[in-house]
Amino acid sequence: MKLYGYWRSSASFRVRVALYLKGLPFDYSPVHLVKDGGEQHLPAYRKLNPAGLVPSLVDGDVTLNQSLAIIEYLDERYAQHPLLPAAAVDRAKVRALAYDLACELQPVTNLRVLQYLTGTLSCSDQQRNDWIHHWIEKSFTAFEQRLTETAGEYCYGDSVTLADVCLLPQVYNAQRFKVALDAYPTLMAVHDRLQRLTAVQQARPENQPDAQ
Ligand SMILES: N[C@@H](CCC(=O)N[C@@H](CS)C(=O)NCC(=O)O)C(=O)O
Incomplete structure (x- = not known):
């Protein structure tokens, strides 16, 4: 592959x-x-x-x-x-968590959106950063609330699922743009547990051959 x-x-x-x-x-x-x-x-x-x-x-x-x-x-x-649970209801709930991050949050902070803000719409760097912080904070506030109902060791119970796979990059991004994360203790506890996995370390951005 x-x-x-x-x-x-x-x-x-x-x-x-x-x-x-x-x-x-x-x-x-x-x-x-x-x-x-x-x-x-x-x-x-x-x-x-x-x-x-x-x-x-x-x-x-x-x-x-x-x-x-x-x-x-x-x-x-x-x-x-497996990254999705066996039962249909559990699968739907894991997908919902994943989509909250991958379909609602990530697209509005994607490179081409940010380039459109600062290029075509002439936003300042400060306005661009405000935009990023606004959407991350809004998304993480809701996600934290969801996790208080679904989380065990990880986002959904005690197995790593598609939801965790989607959480990792969004926290990386939040840290990159210096978003304060104290208000999301459940989310960050899950994120910290995920860091202990070798697969996660192998996949992290800074460990890729093209990292700068
Ligand atoms: N929904 C797509 C999103 C893909 C996407 O947004 N990729 C970004 C990087 S995370 C990209 O290629 N951006 C290039 C650009 O904005 O020009 C997926 O999950 O694969």
Whole structure:
């Protein structure tokens, strides 16, 4: 398998965690999202993903986009370390937690949105940072409340699930943009427990070959 990603990309981070948790070997092909206007816009990469977003996963003659679709594909094909629970209700609840972060929060803090704010809309760096803080705080406040009902060792009970896979990059991002995290003790306790896993350390942005 070949993963096209970027060290600091949230969606690439998610797929790396899933691959390492499942112990699946893969080649990593960095796509620099900033250099020369962004390699995600080059025609060669657009053939893999016309949306110009990472990650893309190539498995044999199959190319997949969208990190959650990729992770569910991996989960269905490779049974070890399941990331979704067996019961339908539990699966729906884990997906809801995952979507809260991956579908509601991450898109509004994505690079191209931030570039549109500071470029097309001429927002200042301060306004851009206010935007990032606003959406992270709003999302984490709700997520913290949800976790008080669902969390055990991890986001949903005592097994690592898709929800944890989605939490990791959003905390990384929050720390990168210096969002205060004291108001989210359950969320941070889960995050701290996740750091003890070798797969998580292997997947962390700073441990990727393209990290700067
Ligand atoms: N929903 C997509 C999001 C993909 C995405 O937003 N990727 C970002 C990095 S995390 C990206 O490639 N950004 C490039 C850009 O904004 O130009 C997924 O989960 O795969």
